[in-house]
Amino acid sequence: MDNDTTYLCTTDETSVTIRGKDLVTELVGHLTYTEMVFFLLRGRVPTPPETRVLDACLVILMEHGLTLNTLVARFVASAVPDQMQVAMGASLMTIGDTFMGTMEGCARILQAGVAADGDPRAYCAEVVAKHRAEKKAVPGFGHRFHKPDDPRSPRLFEIAEQAGAAGPHIAMLRILAEEVDRVAGRHLTINATGAIGAAFSDIGFKPEVMRGLAVVSRSGGLVAHIAEERESGSARLIEKLAKQNVQYRDPPAE
Structure with missing residues (x-):
């Protein structure tokens, strides 16, 4: 596309048009949040099977408990309590190759x-x-925690199969899993990000947008963590425990 063109959105005094549809009369009340995410990225309304799979993936990615990602949000929220977006942004910056990046890598394979x-x-x-x-x-x-299997993966495959959206990428992932186990000489679970990479691929998403979809999902969970932090002050407890358990020592002589 030309660098002076956008196909996403335009506004005037009385309307907002998104990908050729009027926001007020054609989108609001007609599309769910999940469908709108798909519509913005792909330029068309998703089919019911595509919506079901995308929605399942977004739900799976939204909340993982007290991980490094959410602890970052809680610490920043404790330090900057009146700016929720600062804590959210700090946490989202930790999404990369270590956290959720395997989704993109698996999808490329x-x-x-x-x-x-x-x-x-x-x-x-x-x-x-x-x-x-x-x-x-x-x-x-x-x-690290889910052994011998990640319970989220088979559930996602089940949803994709029920929706009629399980395609060649999920099939390829299962073959890859057999080979991984054979070479390792033991069973290694297909983790949630691997399963999501396959499911996203089967509904037509490119690997380079998958990490962005993870950010979209995780943002919802972070709002809950930050709201809870304002009530509980758990970051202060973690700070106290760190001071009690991480001991200072003089550095060793060189």
Whole structure:
């Protein structure tokens, strides 16, 4: 597209037009939040199966408990209590390759495999061998807490199957999982971000927008954490525990 053109939105004195539709008469009251996210990104209203899968993914990503991401939000909210957006922004800046980045990496592997249109097992074996040679984990597998399986992944696959939206990328992920287990000599769970990368791929999202969708979802959860922090003051407790348990020592001589 031309760099002097936008297809997203325009406004005048009496109307707001978004991707060719009037906000007031065609979108408000007609599309859900999930459908509107899809519509803005893709330029069309999603089908019911696409909506169901996207909505499930956004729900899964919204809340993960007291993690480093949410603790950042709580600490900043405690330091800057009247500016919720500052605490949200600080937390969202921690989303990257360590947290939720595996979704994008897994999706790239799956989409490349589906596009290659060859033997999926041979492709997956090559992917696993390459990661093993580089001493890297295959993105989308393993979890620190959920063992032997991440309970969110099979539920997402179930929803996609019920909706008729489980396609070649979820199928490819399952083959990849078999190869990961075979080479590792033990079972490694398909984690939620791997499952979401496959589900997003099956409803047509490109890997480069997936991290943004994670940010969209996580923002809702952060509002709840920050609101709770204002009531509980848990960040102060964590600060107190750190002072009690992290001991100062003189640095060792060089």
